[in-house]
Amino acid sequence: MKLMENKKIKVAFPHMGTIYIAWEMALKKMGVDAFIPPYTNKKTLSLGTKNSPEAICLPYKLILGNFIEAIEGGVDYVSMIASPGICRLGEYGRNIEQVLKELGYNTNYVELNLYDGFKGLVDYLVKISGSKNYFKIINAIYLSIRTVFALDELQDFLSYYRAREIKKGESEKAFNRSLNLIRNSSNIKELSKALKTGLREISSVETDKKREVLHVDLTGEIYIVNDEFSNQYIERELGAMGVQIRRSLTVSSFLKDAIIPKIFKKGETHLERAYRLAKPYLMRDIGGDSLECISDVLYAKERNIDGLIHVSPFTCMPEIMSQNIFPKMREDINLPILTLIMDEQTGRAGYITRLEAFVDLMRRKKIKSKINNKQSEAPSSSDVA
Ligand code: SF4
Known part of the structure; x- marks a missing residue:
């Protein structure tokens, strides 16, 4: 199913740490505009809380808040994950879709079904881009998976240096610069280079060895x-x-x-x-x-x-x-x-x-x-x- 003919659509997804970078890269590869809502903040929390049942878990409220901010920013589609496991997450997508409708938003909702593992990802990208070019799809998935691994590696480095840094905040600054490098890469070669440079930047932070x-x-x-x-x-x-x-x-x-x-x-x-x-x-x-x-x-x-x-x-x-x-x-x-x-x-x-x-x-x-x-x-x- 092609979502929109002859128009570059804007798709938003909820935040969870730095995962937006991997999403963005996959969507860009597929020729889709990734719309990144502002990183979760107090306003997001308040929007989510106001429109959620009180006893529902915090991730639900924050995701709903992200979506409201994205819709108000002009997005065409919001995507949500349905993931394997025996918990409420499987139901959240449909609930959120319903709440958005009740709030009067006509934005389209699309689900990434991780119950189907790798196939779920492929189906999602076909749905969102309208393309059945499987070579391109596999490439997009591979790039975003490698990005996730790169982001986790940078995070480990940050944690090591932050606990030992002499000047407070230096490692995090280097980490943020590395995120930008990763975000600007558009293929595996550039990603590997960005990761190497990022790791080098973080490791150059002065530490207290004792x-x-x-x-x-x-x-x-x-x-x-x-x-x-x-x-x-x-x-x-x-x-x-x-x-x-x-x-x-x-x-x-x-x-x-x-x-x-x-x-x-x-x-x-x-x-x-x-x-x-x-x-x-x-x-x-x-x-x-x-x-x-x-x-x-x-x-x-x-x-x-x-x-x-x-x-x-x-x-x-x-x-x-x-x-x-x-x-x-x-x-x-x-x-x-x-x-x-x-x-x-x-x-x-x-x-x-x-x-x-x-x-x-x-x-x-x-x-x-x-x-x-x-x-x-x-x-x-x-x-x-
Ligand atoms: S594991 Fe399930 S119930 Fe717990 S916070 Fe996550 S989505 Fe909610």
Whole structure:
């Protein structure tokens, strides 16, 4: 189905961190105009909240807010993802479509069905561009997948340098410059060059080599983990406290599990690891990212890192289940775990206080274990004799 004859259409999609760059690249390759609404902000949140049921989860409200801002900016189509899993996400698209109609917006709605994996992506691009040039479509998908991997790699670099930088904010500035380079590339060769330059830029940030950095994994519901506005810039806050964050749930790990055909995958995927590790606490997928979150606690422990933070939206059913399993895990595993529930009411001051207290706890635990190790290494008098 071709959406519009002889007209370059403008398509918008919701924000989730830096994912808009990968979307934009795929659409550009297909000759479609990607309309990028303003990055999620307080106005977006208020538009979404005003037009949503109170108890619905935060990502829904923010996505609706993004769409309203896009429509008011003159977009022709809004696209939404329907994704595999046993949670409300499958229903959100239709709800949002209905709400937009009730608000009097006549913008078209188009869904990207990730239940069908790679085929879902192909079908979406055919629908949105009207083109059945499969060579072009595969090229667009390949470029956007490689972009997602590049963005996640840059994010890892940012996290490393931000926790060690001497001048506050330098790594993030270099990261933002790198995003622009990535965004301006139009093929794989340019993308690889942009990534290399971006990584070099971030690594040139001056660091304090002696800083005692804590290592923390960030897990939870995928949208909140990857979207800075909804997690209240948690990585920036922790970076300033000398904490290096590793996102356990990334868009690239999701792509490996849901989109990339098996023959192109190397090693164990996140979901495969989740099934292997989560078993003593959770036997099956209960929707959202719960299985992955439970296994991420065990994976963090396996690597002996300093702690784990779990972020989730208020009323997210799968993550409520995870939070109910954590107390049992805390009894069995000596790993600091902090759970944070986000919604439009989450106040900044209390949030920062909780982060500071958690960092303090991890530091004291680390110092204590260093002292214990030293004591157990100290020679006895008979050794000296
Ligand atoms: S996983 Fe949770 S937050 Fe995400 S869509 Fe489902 S219910 Fe909402």
